[in-house]
Amino acid sequence: MKIFWQLFITFAKIGAVTFGGGIAMLPMFKRELVENKDWITENELTDYYAVGQCTPGIIAVNTATFVGYKVKGILGAIVATLGMIFPSLVIIVALAALISNFADLAIVQHAFAGIRACVLALVVSSVITLAKKAVIDKIGVVIFIAVALLSTFLDISPVIFVIITAALGIAINVKKEKSK
Amino acid sequence: MIFLKLFFEFFKIGLFAVGGGMATMPFLYDLSESTGWFTTSQLADMIAISESTPGPIGVNMATYVGFTTVSEHYGSSFIGILGGVVATIGLVMPSVIIIVIIAGFLNKFKENRFVKGAFYGIRPASVGLICAAALLLIKNTILNIPETFSNIDWLSVINIKPLILAVVLFLGILKFKKIHPVAFLGIGAVAGIVFSM
Structure with a gap:
């Protein structure tokens, strides 16, 4: 029983003190899981991160699930994941309730207009960062531009784009191997 | 449901x-x-x-x-x-x-x-x-896309204040990569209040 509690608390702690998710959480994972708890090795953490990035879902959550599973099976995976999302639930619900009470104040509306301009800047800069990592060859450029344009001008669910480009990627990869 | x-x-x-x-x-x-x-x-x-x-x-x-x-x-x-x-x-x-x-x-x-x-x-x-x-x-x-295209006041199509703020913050984000996004969001909030956006 104690190990489940430890899994929950450890991941709740990580979720409560790290901003940004994804790569920003890696140093914290390393300190808590490899150095403090000795649940996994550093190499395992690197593997989990690599696989977590190429499976669907949130990277931090994927890593929590991996570690929980390794320590205590399926139940461990569930407990670690619940620990990971617990702080977000508490903090966001509290803030959302607070903000909705003050949303009508002029000063709050001005502040959020400024914040929205900043979100725009942040999102554009993260598109650039992500594109540098994910768009690495000619085919990647074509897929990137085609999806960006089609998704902007046509009313198609993102799910459709993911399924089509996955199939396309598999076809290209298989063809490449045949021609070797 | x-x-x-x-x-x-x-x-x-x-x-x-x-x-x-x-x-x-x-x-x-x-x-x-x-x-x-x-x-x-x-x-x-x-x-x-x-x-x-x-x-x-x-x-x-x-x-x-x-x-x-x-x-x-x-x-x-x-x-x-x-x-x-x-x-x-x-x-x-x-x-x-x-x-x-x-x-x-x-x-x-x-x-x-x-x-x-x-x-x-x-x-x-x-x-x-x-x-x-x-x-x-x-x-x-x-952008403020007008409902009808008659009598368009072209100056009002673009929200100039948020545009300038977004560009300034974007350049700041590119230049100071180490600074956490929260700091930029804070600057955005203050600018929004100061310039009554």
Whole structure:
């Protein structure tokens, strides 16, 4: 029983003190899981991160699930994941309730207009960062531009784009191997 | 039944959004348009809050959307909490299922040619989707598209104050990579108040 509690608390702690998710959480994972708890090795953490990035879902959550599973099976995976999302639930619900009470104040509306301009800047800069990592060859450029344009001008669910480009990627990869 | 629909929609996002928190953004825009649960300008605020609070951004956004949707549906913040929980559980459930399945054969999974191929195609597509969502965000924040095209006051088509602020902050973000996004969001909030945006 104690190990489940430890899994929950450890991941709740990580979720409560790290901003940004994804790569920003890696140093914290390393300190808590490899150095403090000795649940996994550093190499395992690197593997989990690599696989977590190429499976669907949130990277931090994927890593929590991996570690929980390794320590205590399926139940461990569930407990670690619940620990990971617990702080977000508490903090966001509290803030959302607070903000909705003050949303009508002029000063709050001005502040959020400024914040929205900043979100725009942040999102554009993260598109650039992500594109540098994910768009690495000619085919990647074509897929990137085609999806960006089609998704902007046509009313198609993102799910459709993911399924089509996955199939396309598999076809290209298989063809490449045949021609070797 | 709004809880079931909420769970299903976020389960879908958890299954198809690849590449971290920002990847959920295009799906949330799609959700806003198809369900009308929240507006796109609410979504921009949610992104801001999710970026400036602890925890994974995708999880924060799911909690926020679930809470807001159910709170407004029932007119009660208390029931809204349940909405936040349901959306977040929906988001992470596909991850838990997939990871538990592949945890046993991690290396084989990584080297599998179908997996490799699929992600070769999905990765640039995922950034393309985020880029399209960013364009929508630009349209909503910067442009005032008039309802009719007669008597257009061209100066009012572009919201000049947010445009200037966004450009200045963008250059700041590029130049000072070490500074946390929260600092820029704070500057944005202050500028918004000072210049009455």
